[in-house]
Amino acid sequence: MKLSMVGTGYVGLVTGTCFAEMGNSVICVDIDENKIEKLKQGIIPIYEPGLESMVKENYKKGTLEFTTDIKEALKKSDVIFIAVGTPQGEDGSADLQYVLKVAQDIGKYMTHKMIVVDKSTVPVGTADKVKETIQKELDKRKVNIPFEVVSNPEFLKEGSAIEDFMKPDRVVIGAENEETLEVMKELYAPFTHNHERFIAMDVRSAEMTKYAANAILATKISFMNEIANICERVGADVNKVRIGIGSDKRIGYSFIYPGCGYGGSCFPKDVQALNKIALDAGYKPRIIQAVEEVNRDQKRVLAQKVIKRFGEDLNGKTFAIWGLSFKPETDDMREASSITIINELTKRGAKIKAYDPKAMDEAKEFYLKDNPNVEYTQSKYDALNGADAMLLVTEWKEFRSPDFDEMKQRLKNPIIFDGRNQYNIEKMNKKGFEYYQIGVPESI
Known part of the structure; x- marks a missing residue:
C-alpha cells in the first residue's frame, strides 16, 4: 500500500519504518527540516533497539522516504496516519493543535479518496473533530472528495517497540464502515497472520481503549508501590509479597514491581488526560486521581x-x-x-x-x-x-x-x-x- 506518516517522533518513525519493512511504500512527513535531513542521512533522533538499521535499509531500498512536503505526500498516498504529538495542557488535557493542523492540511491538499488514521493518543471524540476540520477545508475548496477517519491507537513499549509492532498483542481499529475496516485489515495482515489479533470496534471505543490500557497498567504500578510503602511500615517484605500475589493467574507478575514510580511519555500524560476527560464528562475518577497522586509521591x-x-x-x-x-x-x-x-x-x-x-x-x-x-x-x-x-x-x-x-x-x-x-x-x-x-x- 501507499502510506504517509505525518510526524517522525517515536510513534510515527517506528510505525512508518515497520510498515515499510513489510513492503509498503511509506512517506514520513515532518515540519522539522533539520530532522528530515538527518533521517535521510541515517541519523535517528531517538534511541530504540533495532530501529536505526531498519530505517537505513528501507530508505536505501526506497520503501521509506522523508519529506517536509505534506502536499506531495498526499498525492502519492491512499492512507495517511496522523502521528504528531499531543502535549499535555496546563489543565491536564491533551493539546490537539498539532493533530488538527495536520487535519487542516489534509483538507487543503488531498486530491483523491483517503483514509485518515489517528495514530496519536487522543481524547474520545477527536476523530469527529478531525473529520469536521477536513470537511471544512474541502467545503472551502468546493470539492467533494470522500474520506474516512479511523482510530488506530498504538501500544508500543519504549525499548521493545519494533518487537511490539511486528508481533502485536492486538491491533485495535475503530472505523465506521466495513470497506475501511477491510483496508486496515489488509494493511496489518503481515503482522497478525499467525493469530487473529485484529480487533474492530467503533471509533470512540478505540480512542478510549488506549487511555484505559495505559491507566490500568499505571494503576498496577501505583498499587504495588502503595503496598510497598505499607510493607515497610508493618514489617513485611514486598519482594516476597510480589511473588505471593503474582503467582495468581488473575494478577500475574507484569507491572507489579515496586520502585521509584513510573515516567515516560505515555503513562503520566495519559492518566492525567483520562482524568480530565472524566471530569469534563461530569464524573470524578477517584481511582485515576489516586494513581497519579501515589506516583507523584513515589x-x-x-x-x-x-x-x-x-x-x-x-x-x-x-x-x-x-x-x-x-x-x-x-x-x-x-x-x-x-x-x-x-x-x-x-x-x-x-x-x-x-x-x-x-x-x-x-x-x-x-x-x-x-x-x-x-x-x-x-x-x-x-x-x-x-x-x-x-x-x-x-x-x-x-x-x-x-x-x-x-x-x-x-x-x-x-x-x-x-x-x-x-x-x-x-x-x-x-x-x-x-x-x-x-x-x-x-x-x-
Missing part, C-alpha cells in the same frame, strides 16, 4: 531514604546515580524519577555524579541542564569515586551483576539505595554493604 521515596540516613543538610555530600532514563533500553527522560530524585538531593546541597548508558545527552541538553550540581561520568564505576552512597534508579542490564568489591573500593561509604530492588539483601549484608530497598523494612 518519585520522592528514594530521596527521602537518603535524607533520613544523611540528614536534611546534604552540603558536602556526593551521591552516585545509576540510571537516568525513565526505563531501560531508551534515552527517554520525560517524567523520569531520576529528575525528581536528583532535584530533591541537590536542593539540599548535595553533589551528584550520574551515569546512564544512553540518556546522559538528554539529561545535559534538556532535563537537568540548569542544575550545576550534576556531573556526568563515562562509566558506572567512575560515578562511585568518592561518593557517600550509590542510588540505583533505572534497572539497566549492566547494573544487574556489578563488581561489588570494586564498588566498595570506590565508594566513600559502602551504602546502596536500590530503587528497583535488584540485589539480594542477605548477600549485600554479607558483603558489608548498608543496603536499602523499596518496600522492605530496614531491619530485614
Whole structure:
C-alpha cells in the first residue's frame, strides 16, 4: 500500500519504518527540516533497539522516504496516519493543535479518496473533530472528495517497540464502515497472520481503549508501590509479597514491581488526560486521581531514604546515580524519577555524579541542564569515586551483576539505595554493604 506518516517522533518513525519493512511504500512527513535531513542521512533522533538499521535499509531500498512536503505526500498516498504529538495542557488535557493542523492540511491538499488514521493518543471524540476540520477545508475548496477517519491507537513499549509492532498483542481499529475496516485489515495482515489479533470496534471505543490500557497498567504500578510503602511500615517484605500475589493467574507478575514510580511519555500524560476527560464528562475518577497522586509521591521515596540516613543538610555530600532514563533500553527522560530524585538531593546541597548508558545527552541538553550540581561520568564505576552512597534508579542490564568489591573500593561509604530492588539483601549484608530497598523494612 501507499502510506504517509505525518510526524517522525517515536510513534510515527517506528510505525512508518515497520510498515515499510513489510513492503509498503511509506512517506514520513515532518515540519522539522533539520530532522528530515538527518533521517535521510541515517541519523535517528531517538534511541530504540533495532530501529536505526531498519530505517537505513528501507530508505536505501526506497520503501521509506522523508519529506517536509505534506502536499506531495498526499498525492502519492491512499492512507495517511496522523502521528504528531499531543502535549499535555496546563489543565491536564491533551493539546490537539498539532493533530488538527495536520487535519487542516489534509483538507487543503488531498486530491483523491483517503483514509485518515489517528495514530496519536487522543481524547474520545477527536476523530469527529478531525473529520469536521477536513470537511471544512474541502467545503472551502468546493470539492467533494470522500474520506474516512479511523482510530488506530498504538501500544508500543519504549525499548521493545519494533518487537511490539511486528508481533502485536492486538491491533485495535475503530472505523465506521466495513470497506475501511477491510483496508486496515489488509494493511496489518503481515503482522497478525499467525493469530487473529485484529480487533474492530467503533471509533470512540478505540480512542478510549488506549487511555484505559495505559491507566490500568499505571494503576498496577501505583498499587504495588502503595503496598510497598505499607510493607515497610508493618514489617513485611514486598519482594516476597510480589511473588505471593503474582503467582495468581488473575494478577500475574507484569507491572507489579515496586520502585521509584513510573515516567515516560505515555503513562503520566495519559492518566492525567483520562482524568480530565472524566471530569469534563461530569464524573470524578477517584481511582485515576489516586494513581497519579501515589506516583507523584513515589518519585520522592528514594530521596527521602537518603535524607533520613544523611540528614536534611546534604552540603558536602556526593551521591552516585545509576540510571537516568525513565526505563531501560531508551534515552527517554520525560517524567523520569531520576529528575525528581536528583532535584530533591541537590536542593539540599548535595553533589551528584550520574551515569546512564544512553540518556546522559538528554539529561545535559534538556532535563537537568540548569542544575550545576550534576556531573556526568563515562562509566558506572567512575560515578562511585568518592561518593557517600550509590542510588540505583533505572534497572539497566549492566547494573544487574556489578563488581561489588570494586564498588566498595570506590565508594566513600559502602551504602546502596536500590530503587528497583535488584540485589539480594542477605548477600549485600554479607558483603558489608548498608543496603536499602523499596518496600522492605530496614531491619530485614
